Amino acid sequence: MELQLQNLRKQYGRKCAVNNVSADLVPGVYGLLGANGAGKTTLMRMICGVLKPTSGSIRFNGKTMEQLGEKYYARLGYMPQDFGFYPEFTAREFMLYMAAVKGLGKRRAKKRTEALLEMVNLSDAADKKIKTYSGGMKQRLGIAQAELNSPSILILDEPTAGLDPKERVRFRNLISDFAREKIVILSTHIVSDVSSIADTILMMKQGSFLLQEPMSTVTDSIRGKVWEFFVDERAAEKCCREFSVVNLRHENGMVRLRVIEQAAPTKNAKTAEPGLEDLFMFHFGGENQEQGVKEYVGKI
Template identity: 40%
Template structure:
């Protein structure tokens, strides 16, 4: 269990994280927010890279401030820009990380083989990191983070820049790793959250809100999403209306009709029909709120 109480972080006069409270159990928790919202700041505090300005954190009953080195042995961290050694082979790199983590030399080879199998890179152990695809490099990043079997795994924007197939593989890996630990998965991509996470932490301007279920976010847009097949004139009028937000547009057909989905408090056009919201639309409603 991860328990965060009244956690805050200030950089000089700027509040990066504002009196945050939440409790997390095993499973995948999405940390969702726009760029600059405070996601990385929160992860770095949880990873012990930053010290909080105030508040407390406990992992499985152990206080962060009183048990710093013990806590670090309980955490795995994959930052957004992980520093890999491109000229090392995968197994050489993980051997280096394992020794830095204090894993005994006699246990190291077997542990690396186990981890590589877990991240589906067992056939790449003797390949140089520079030769790997972007998705494989991300899996090496996860491998180094779980070398010591952490109870808390922190992953920062891991799917950025991956192609759809690699992104799907990575999401499946995250779900598997969350079966026996807490995984906090930071991203601004709502699809990754929808396909991977059990719960959501929404963060905006340093303020965190916890949602116990993905549907809690989706339901924020209930009654506010409309579908419409609009001609160009109607589409342009809606696009210029500050009270409406076009969340999705499909291609125009040969009659110059645009199929779109619109977020609006009131019916944006006489022909618009209410539609069931998705996670992205619920997230957009939350972002636009106070």
């Protein structure tokens, strides 16, 4: 099973939302990372066939989406960001409706609906109207509908947005359960969501893939560039202006800084084990640094 993205491009007037993106995706969990506006959602919409690329193609097992038609959509599960529900429907009705749209037979639809509602812990609330659901319950229902047809390609766009930490952990576990033998593309800007479950990291910046690396080696490129050191508060402000600060913590009247730099920022700086968040900041830190400095200066 292979999903090929070939030179995908989406242009809105002068703005290029997705620029010549290519990738060969095989079963596994892909964490799609990028700052807001990087083109993640646009890319996912194109993969799901709800947004037409300006150029390029998407092939599944060698055939284009257009050639496959309904067969492609039959193997797709999609949970868009902030997607709506039918407030007057109960969760069970919504699932059965989605099952019908996905072409499931009556018996299978019922069976999958019950199983998935159980799996996402919504069995007890299955006959309640969706308008009475909390944000977390809606998100769980969202992933349940995406999984209804046991898709080969599962696209999840910011599935943990707006969830509390407990819900996010539960959600990550659900995704791990669903991910077996599937191509799962999980978009988020919450790095910790993907670091624990992704096999591969796809990082997008300004519409292009910045990197496509296995999770195990994705941080190798910044090994030796992540530093930690202590400074006083006045120096911390200066450091925030000069360096790419990943983390800042007050400890015993001092400030512990974690920065990404090619060379040691201070004499007492020690290298640290790089994480996905460091990598994210390494690539996107510049975009957020000005804001970060303002916030820090505002606090002190």
